[in-house]
Amino acid sequence: MFPVKELKRSLFVSIWFAFLTFPIMVIKVDSIERIVTWRWNNMIFIAIGSFVLSILVKVYFVRKERRAASKKAQTVLTEPFVHRILREPRFLYPLCLACLAFALLFPHLFSTYQTNIMTTALMYVVLGLGLNIVVGVAGLLDLGYVAFYAVGAYSYALLNMHFGLGFWVVLPIGGLLAAFVGILLGFPVLRLRGDYLAIVTLGFGEIIRLVLENWNDFSQGPSGISNISRPGFFGMDLSFAASINYIYYLVVGLVIFTIFVVNRLQNSRLGRAWLALREDEIACQAMGIDKTKTKLMAFSLGAFWAGLVGVIFATKTTFVNPASFTFLESAIILSIVVLGGMGSIVGVILGALALILLPEYLRALSEYRMLAFGAILVIMMIFKPEGLISNVRRRYRFKQQPSSESE
Amino acid sequence: MNFGGIRALDSLDLDIHPGEIVALIGPNGAGKTTFFNCLTGIYTPSAGEIRLRNPETGKETRLNGMKPNKITEKGMARTFQNIRLFANMSVLENVMIGRHCRTHSLILGAIFRNPATRKEEREIVDSSYQILKKVNLHKQVNEQAKNLPYGAQRRLEIARALATEPFLLLLDEPAAGMNPQETEALVKLIRLICREGHSILLIEHDMKLVMSLSDRIFVMDYGKKIAQGSPEEVRSNPAVIKAYLGEDVDA
Amino acid sequence: MDYFIELLFGGLTRGSIYALIALGYTMVYGIIGLINFAHGEIYMIGAFTSFIVATVLSIYGFPLLAIVVIAALAAAVWSSAYGVTIEKIAYRPLRHAPRLSPLISAIGMSIFLQNYVLLAQTSDFLSFPALIPEFAFMEPVAHIVGSSDLVILVTTALVMLALTVLIKFTRIGKAMRATSQDRTMAMLVGINVDRVISATFVIGSALAAIGGMLIASHIGQINFYIGFIAGIKAFTAAVLGGIGSIPGAVLGSLVLGLTESFATGYVSSDYEDVFAFSLLVLILIFKPSGLLGKAETKKV
Structure with missing residues (x-):
């Protein structure tokens, strides 16, 4: 089945990568001690690894071609398994209940440490869902999403430090402030073409971080703000463990709220306009859709969620500094959306849990975490741009009764 | 110009x-x-x-x-010489987009789905269906726009434009x-x-x-x-x- | 006055380095319309390769001139190899995909390469050997203009000249210009577009590698993260000049280098990067076609 020509090609690929990675992977110099270490075993790993990978990729493409050839007539997209299950109420409700029960019992089943990790993962679920509105649904590539997260975190840190405002007061303020900043930024930049928009948002994210780092009077610079109060529970002071659990439940609540809202938004007049805008802007405008306003709403809604999570982040760690809000953070959230499947709520949830929990539990992998995130973005774009769970949208299907509601 | x-x-x-x-x-x-x-x-x-x-x-x-x-x-509404439908949306949804500028519900409406919003959504679906009937596309109402034959796509463009009243x-x-x-x-x-x-x-x-x-x-x-x-x-x-x-x- | 001249030369040096990187952005953008986000990493890999090669050679006792030449060649060769490989793996399969797909792929590539160097080498700052000697004839003005400034300016000028000749007068240069105007048409008249694109990546990467080596030897230290900031700034320069335009990239780089130099010299050095980023945001908002770029009219 595998001709010699292909083996030769893979051999060439393997030699090429051995050559390519030679200086970086093999040689390691210590310029002070003046020692050179030659790590030839790395070269062997690379050569064998790239040989095997190149064969696998080739096999993948050959099979894909065959499949495409045999299924030419069949253009109907098969709905992902998960979505088919979720469509059936008799599966959907028990499944939701089971998830909810597990989520509620989690702190009682596992240690505080585990609960803490789960809280972080769930925060990324919300961040992913928020960015999903912007990137997945409205098709606006936002590389500075972390800026809005920072706005939320710092608004709680500062309002708490200067005015002693409590968590519950600042939570909506943080969200709204982030949304407001989103509008301020979005207004001028949303007319830009997609790739320019990506770069401008990236630049904006870095500006926010650098300002936080350098404007000492405002943000206390790189050392950050500490001793931020934890949320109160009807005026009671909670023990450390109890407050961890409290924040956990709070985030679970936020996740549910977010899923509910995002789901409703997607199936609304506004959600339709976002999708249409992604397909053809000019036709949209000719149909009377205000391009700027519609995009602005997606952008600021996404920012709103980042702001909310930012406030929670500040209260959870009781400490914020600019180092938490680097471009890499934006890249992680983007990886979640891309891996999970742009536009798919279930996909984003699974993506966030996978990307945040796996490195936590497989400590050996955590070193390779960012390497993997980078690779995920590339691999997903090439092999499965629609994500693990592609979002075959719920279509409005017309049923015969004249007053039927859309599905 | x-x-x-x-x-x-x-x-x-x-x-x-x-x-x-x-x-x-x-x-x-x-x-x-x-x-x-x-x-x-x-x-x-x-x-x-x-x-x-x-x-x-x-x-x-x-x-x-x-x-x-x-x-x-x-x-004033238009169609395009080189068809510009929303190719991946259904026929019905294409016309529903045309209704956008004559309807109003926004973020809060979408979240709370209050009676006014629900009524509006119903109105959008119904009137879109009526327009599709007019251009004789009501049988393909749930199909993807890009799968329609050429002539039907042109008629769908007209339907979409008509939806903007x-x-x-x-x-x-x-x-x-x-x-x-x-x-x-x-x-x-x-x-x-x-x-x-x-x-x-x-x-x-x-x-x-x-x-x-x-x-x-x-x-x-x-x-x-x-x-x-x-x-x-x-x-x-x-x-x-x-x-x-x-x-x-x-x- | 001395301070002014010092800042002036500092700005020109900075601008020259940006130009070497910005050319790669602008050439790739001109040909495949992609913001090659991983280009900053190519520059970083160039700096690392030249660092590794130069250190190895100096440990084995090679003379300085040989070290400089071999390190520069190695940096250019390996960076080009990385550039071509990245294009083949991460961009070529996405040539007909929606516009954002290759951009996301490029961002992934950038993060991947950063962490690849981080894991294979080190996360620490490495002190880069001074490859450029202090020239005796520069002694009288050394307090204002360093020898390495001079070398950077001269090298950049020579490289630009070579690039201009290449693009204006050679076969591959003509093919590149044709491809950037209309890829389909270029293909129809028998230009091997894949080869042209690879050539573009080779040239752009080699330029970035030279830039990486020069700046590393000028500043004296490198780490895996230098590509990110330098990449963004070079991209700013390319956009400022008008992305896709080669003279624009050079002009934009010099303008950016000078403004940065004077702003940090006379105002404050804390906000150096903020300044560059703000400039980028402002240009993209108010004049996305840049100084020398052409505005495009959409046809409906």
């Missing part, structure tokens, strides 16, 4: 009265589509006036420099690529739309269709109007014949 150093649209005055079907014809590259783009706000004309009077309220607005979506709101409908080569049966159905459809009170301005190369449908015809070449009048007048106008067939024709 200039592109770089080229004057695409020089002088053209054209008026459409309520309930009329007016055709704009001319050789390829005469500037017809550019004229459409100026009218609908995709380009901003460097000179001239575009005015639109709403036949119901009698209010007149100057459209120069307005955003395309505002112009659609004022009551225009009183002036601009059709850019609606019969292009259609077979004779499809063209015949289209003629009937355009007549029906006109009878329902929409004025129509169309660009078309199919002379049979233009001559049989239009009340008046405008002819342009090199960005200028060269003739206007009833189909008979235009047919026998020497300037028009020259523009279409070249210099050396003596009729």
Whole structure:
């Protein structure tokens, strides 16, 4: 089945990568001690690894071609398994209940440490869902999403430090402030073409971080703000463990709220306009859709969620500094959306849990975490741009009764 | 209207009265589509006036420099020469997008789904279905737009434009690529739309269709109007014949 | 006055380095319309390669001139190899995908390469050997203009000249210009577009590698993260000049280098990067076509 020509090609690929990675992977110099270490075993790993990978990729493409050839007539997209299950109420409700029960019992089943990790993962679920509105649904590539997260975190840190405002007061303020900043930024930049928009948002994210780092009077610079109060529970002071659990439940609540809202938004007049805008802007405008306003709403809604999570982040760690809000953070959230499947709520949830929990539990992998995130973005774009769970949208299907509601 | 150093649209005055079907014809590259783009706000004309009077309220607005979506709101909708449907959305959804500018629910409505929003959504679906019935696409209501045959896609574009409730409908080569049966159905459809009170301005190369449908015809070449009048007048106008067939024709 | 001249030369040096990187952005953008986000990493890999090669050679006792030449060649060769490989793996399969797909792929590539160097080498700052000697004839002005400034300016000028000749007069240069105007048409008249694109990546990467080596030897230290900031700034320069335009990239780089130099010299050095980023945001908002770029009209 595998001709010699292909083996030769893979051999060439393997030699090429051995050559390519030679200086970086093999040689390691210590310029002070003046020692050179030659790590030839790395070269062997690379050569064998790239040989095997190149064969696998080739096999993948050959099979894909065959499949495409045999299924030419069949253009109907098969709905992902998960979505088919979720469509059936008799599966959907028990499944939701089971998830909810597990989520509620989690702190009682596992240690505080585990609960803490789960809280972080769930925060990324919300961040992913928020960015999903912007990137997945409205098709606006936002590389500075972390800026809005920072706005939320710092608004709680500062309002708490200067005015002693409590968590519950600042939570909506943080969200709204982030949304407001989103509008301020979005207004001028949303007319830009997609790739320019990506770069401008990236630049904006870095500006926010650098300002936080350098404007000492405002943000206390790189050392950050500490001793931020934890949320109160009807005026009671909670023990450390109890407050961890409290924040956990709070985030679970936020996740549910977010899923509910995002789901409703997607199936609304506004959600339709976002999708249409992604397909053809000019036709949209000719149909009377205000391009700027519609995009602005997606952008600021996404920012709103980042702001909310930012406030929670500040209260959870009781400490914020600019180092938490680097471009890499934006890249992680983007990886979640891309891996999970742009536009798919279930996909984003699974993506966030996978990307945040796996490195936590497989400590050996955590070193390779960012390497993997980078690779995920590339691999997903090439092999499965629609994500693990592609979002075959719920279509409005017309049923015969004249007053039927859309599905 | 200039592109770089080229004057695409020089002088053209054209008026459409309520309930009329007016055709704009001319050789390829005469500037017809550019004229459409100026009218609908995709380009901003460097000179001239575009005015639109709403036949119901009698209010007149100057459209120069307005955003395309505002112009659609004022009551002028269009189709595109090279079809611009939302290819991955269903036929019904395409028309529902057309209803966007006549409906209002926003973020809060979407989240709470209050009775007003639900009623509005129902209204959108129902009226979209009615429009699809009119253009005879109601059987394909749940199909993906990109899977429709060419003629049906053109009709869907018309349906989508109608959903914005225009009183002036601009059709850019609606019969292009259609077979004779499809063209015949289209003629009937355009007549029906006109009878329902929409004025129509169309660009078309199919002379049979233009001559049989239009009340008046405008002819342009090199960005200028060269003739206007009833189909008979235009047919026998020497300037028009020259523009279409070249210099050396003596009729 | 001395301070002014010092800042002036500092700005020109900075600008020259930006130009070497910005050319890669602008050439790739001109040909495949992609913001090659991983280009900053190519520059970083160039700096690392030259660092590794130069250190190895100096340990084995090679003379300085040989070290400089071999390190520069190695940096250019390996960076080009990385550039071509990245294009083949991450961009070529996405040539007909929606516009954002290759951009996301490029961002992934950038993160991947950063962490690849981080894991294979080190996360610490490495002190880069001074490859450029202090020239004796520069002694009288050394307090204002360093020898390495001079070398950077001269090298950049020579490289630009070579690039201009290449693009204006050679076969591959003509093919590149044709491809950037209309890829389909270029293919129809028999230009091997894949080869042209690879050549573009080779040239752009080699330029970035030279830039990486020069700046590393000028500043004296490198780490895996230098590509990110330098990449963004070079991209700013390319956009400022008008992305896709080669003279624009050079002009934009010099303008950016000078403004940065004077702003940090006379105002404050804390906000150096903020300044560059703000400039980027402002240009993209108010004049996305840049100084020398052409605005495009959409056809409907």
